[in-house]
Amino acid sequence: MKFLNKILNDSVATRTSLLVFVLITIIMLTGGFYQMKRVRDVVADETNRQAGRAMDGVLADIDSRISNVETAVATAAAFADRDTQDESLCYELLYRLISKNNDIAAATLLYRDSFFPNLGRYYAPTVTRDPQTGELAADEIGGPDNDFCYIETDSNWIYTNLLEEGYWCLPYVDSMSTKRAMVTYSVPLYDAKDSIYAVLCADVALDWVRDIVEDAKPYPYSRVIVLSRDSQYVCHPEPEWIQSVNVIDQATQMQDSDFLNLASRMLSWKRGTDTLQENVTYMTPGDKAHDESTIVYYAPVPRVQWAVSFTMPESKIMEQPNLLWRSMLILLVVMLVLISIVLNLVVRAQIWPLKQLALATQEIAQGHFDKPLPRIHTRDEIRNMRDSFEEMQTSLSHYIDELQASTAAKASIQSELKVASEIQMSMLPKLFPPYPERDDIDIFGALTPAKAVGGDLYDFFIRDEKLFFCIGDVSGKGVPASLVMAVTRSLFRTISLHESQPDRIVTQINNTLSNQNESNMFVTLFVGVLDLPTGRMRYCNAGHDSPLLVGDGVGFLPCDSNIPAGVMENWKYTLQEASIDPQTTIFLYTDGLTEAEDINHGQFGEQRILAVAEEVLQAQQQTPNHIIKMMTTAVSNFVGEAEQSDDLTMLAIQYTKHQLAIRYRNELIITNDVKEVPRLAEFVEEACETVHFDMATTMQLNLALEEAVVNVIDYGYPAGTKGEIHIEAQANEQRLKFTITDSGVPFDPTAKEEVDTTLSAEERPIGGLGIHLVRQIMDSINYERLNGHNVLTLRKKI
């Protein structure tokens, strides 16, 4: 079954061939059968006809021969009287009779007993013909041995006697001479008294019957059987059965009812055809015992009361048709095999392009989209399919190209986003602690963006002993927010280089952002400037959350809200001030903290922030690291499984300044006249000596101080105005500082831009060198405007 399945499903060619083979076989066999049946019928008819004709011929032949004998004997009998009276003339009669009839084997006169008294009781002259030589021989066969002649015996003679006419006796075997099957025609001879005095007999050998019948049989394979009226075989293929077997007995013994019926019918002198289906050995001796269908044609010969039959084995009758059938079948098989093979090959050839197409398609499926499909030269369905495939291949190829391009683009965007995220993160100060060398400030910051890139920012740096710091939140998330964040941070850095007032820093940031703001993005911002020597913080809030102060208690820094930066140009931002005590931590954050959501959309809220701060303060652990760590943990626990909804940013700044003991103090007051400058030298030298600076350093400090003071002289007071400049020198164990105070116009020398010392002489502006030198020489310079005074502090570490 599996094999069949395999054959049927594996190949179009095989399947087609097989189907065609089967169909043609069925059709042809059906046709063949029908035709064969017709042929058989025709043959049977013909056979019947032939048999019939043959039978007629035989019958006619037998009849004629027999009637010839009859006529000859009758004629001889009619004129017998002349010769029969004489015992030697009767031989003449016999000679005449026999010589004129070759069929007569012996002619005999049987006189009744003692007809010729001198010849004894029995007198039977006979003339016999030798079957081989044909010679005639006379003989006398009367005698007690030949008792068939006599009335006394139970023999034919009796019947002859009882008949008035000629009579054919039953066949018998001539026991006397030749042992041939014989039959005798006897005609009684009547004398004047009308009583029978002799019988004229003519013996007819039955060889010729067999010969006739043999010759006349319609087909060589037919068998002839002649039955006599006593159910004996007159003629039979088995010579021994002749005159020795009783057909009725035989049939009965065989228990062959069909044969019995046939014999009966024959012996009823019927004419017809029968089909027997049994073992016919007795009909066709010599063949092997087998059941065979045999057709029997039979007809009577009434003259002698015989029944003649031809037997024909159906197999013989149908031999030709069967051969024909067989050869037809062989031819059919050969033809079908050839057709199948040819068909197989032809279909294979037709299907071959499909196979090539399949192979090519497979290769395309491997990814070789450029593989060309095989050319097909016909314009049939296969060509159509190939063309469709080609279309599909082309569009698939394009599609794949597009897909690859878009995937590559997407991947490149992803990688660019990643890089952007890295860039953004690197823009934030992330090295903590950022100023380990300093003992007055401790800072820690943490930013967790919600997406790859975020819109929160914080920044800080120290310039001139001031800590500039800011925290901000750009409206929105993702790439747009991160771009604004980057811009804002850059602005903060750039502006703070020359601007120390937070409100002015914020104003400039605001103006720049508002100016370029087509997408209406804005930033909430808190900018603070913490003067590290004094703890004085100036700040400006632009719409941002108020920072928390954790030191002397926990509380929010009072902030004017103003408006976020980037909303409206030229908004007037307010400047605020506060004093930060040592050990206080300023805690800044964005609304990512207050609005952190749990899965029920509940918010973290200010209360929780305060609570954590309180807890931290209780433990006196309000260091920036610790505060942020506690806050992070608290938020994380609160948010739980929910997704982070906004950037989470925190910045903590702790002011840890310790006031050191002052070891030296001096002051000098000069007027704003350059001529006073030489007085500085001595002042500086003394201070430097106290802290054991070497000469080179002393000279440098001298230079720095001179430049700083000259700046004040040049710009501090309006031209022509006389003013005082107050210089103080102070040293603690860590540093020597000079504080230059004047009551002139507000002037921040630290706000001037750095001199570019790489410019050539032509490009170099004249001004700016002084402050540059001061910066180079001093460790830090710090400017404050206090109570209407400019206060410039120069510090040098010891």
Add this chain to the structure above:
Amino acid sequence: MTTTIQERDGQLVAVFEGRLDTAAAVQTEKDLQPLESCEGKDIILDCTTLDYISSSGLRLFLNVLKMAKAKGRQVFISGMNNDIRNVFTMTGFINLFELK
């Protein structure tokens, strides 16, 4: 602070002595006027005996340099001590002048 201008080997030499601070710079500016007529002559600023210079002094040196360059002449500096050299380095002036 004294400033003297001499001529040596076809070059104008300005010798500085003392401290060139902002106060002294006023006078030194005047003292350097003769250098303006330096056609055909290079200028040497001799700082061997210069103890101190501040930004005003540097400004004067720069003026001399600009002026000489405009006339196609070169300006050299000689004899800087370490302190003075430091100041020139800090301000980048060390790159503007050739040393002799």
